[in-house]
Amino acid sequence: MNKNKKKSGIPVISQILNLLDRGKIYRTAKKNNSDRYYKSFKTIDHLITMIYVVLSGCTSLREIVGIMLACEGKINHLGITKFPKRSTISDANRNRNSNVFSDIYFGIYDKYRKFLSDSRLKAKEIKHLMIVDSTTMSLFCDILKGVGRNPINGKKKGGIKMHTMINASEDVPILIKFSSAATHDHTFLKDLGLMQGSIVVFDKGYVDYVQYHRWTLDGIYFVTRQKDNAVWKSIHEFDIPDGTHNGVLKDEKIEIAKDGKSITLRRIAYWHDEQKKLYEFITNNFDFPAEKIAEIYKRRWQIELLFKRLKQNFPLKYFLGDNQNAIEIQIWVCLIVQLLMLVIQGQAERKWAFSNLVAVVRFHLMTYIDLFRFLKTPDAGWNYLTTKNVDQLSFNFPDT
16 A cells, blocks of 8 residues: 655644734734624634635635535535635725734744745845835725826826845845825835844835934945936045956035935945946945945845745736725735745745745645655655556466
């Protein structure tokens, strides 16, 4: 008999849910008073349902209810005692404040952040490197104001903008704010709450010279690109030391006048040979070598990869509600699931691409396999079937 050692007593979805601290979720719900008007569909039920939505890739309420009903024999493993109706999920997405899901996300982040640390960041000067950017999700309804001018034909789509800050050593959001797509990025800078000695990197869409000046006074460093229409005056050009990267063309101190204040910054001109492009960086750090400033800005691409990973693997094109609260809940749950998947990816003894890991989980949500054993040796079962003795079940009959 073929005894599959990867079998588990609970399905994959339950193994993932076991990573949650249900006691802490109950306390978070009580703190936010998010169960006050709900008799049966509590916050934990809402969270589990939305996690199932995200992992299964469902794009409508009718779809998720139908799938959950078809799994009635296994749904008890989720800890849900009553099947939620479409109207129940819809009402909860509209009325239960998304802040409770935000608190749940950061509670999970605090629990697992030690599994997310990237040991490759050894240099002292980038241990406190923060990366800031935003991504916009287009909406088919005019829920939030879209960006840009109205088109000549038709109506402009709405859009929600997710302003995000990540720690470069952890690769997950540590601060998120939502706004309409039309909101300017630089308004997010005042909410960062950076500690002294931190370095923050962002693109030139966040230009705010007054905030740069505040950071300089507070001992916080930044690296960004200079806008093409910036008005500045060169004060002093630094000598480029021997051994400096050939891409560094100029390193100088500049002065920018803003709101009656004179702001002193450092400007570095850097030629990227592969892209055949000139980059002009500005920073308030005068201690790092010029090539280190360029290297820090290069790390900004890390947050773009995070946005790509989030949008490609989770349902963020179709939302289960037509209001801002429902949209924010779905985004928060996508972030929760991404965090759990990163924890699983980090604990797996075999290297898995994130998209492959999500695909395996998605197609085996209700399969009774031991997820971590499978991730460790996914081909063990096939090897057994193809190498076992084919004559082991043969019978010897006497000659007649």
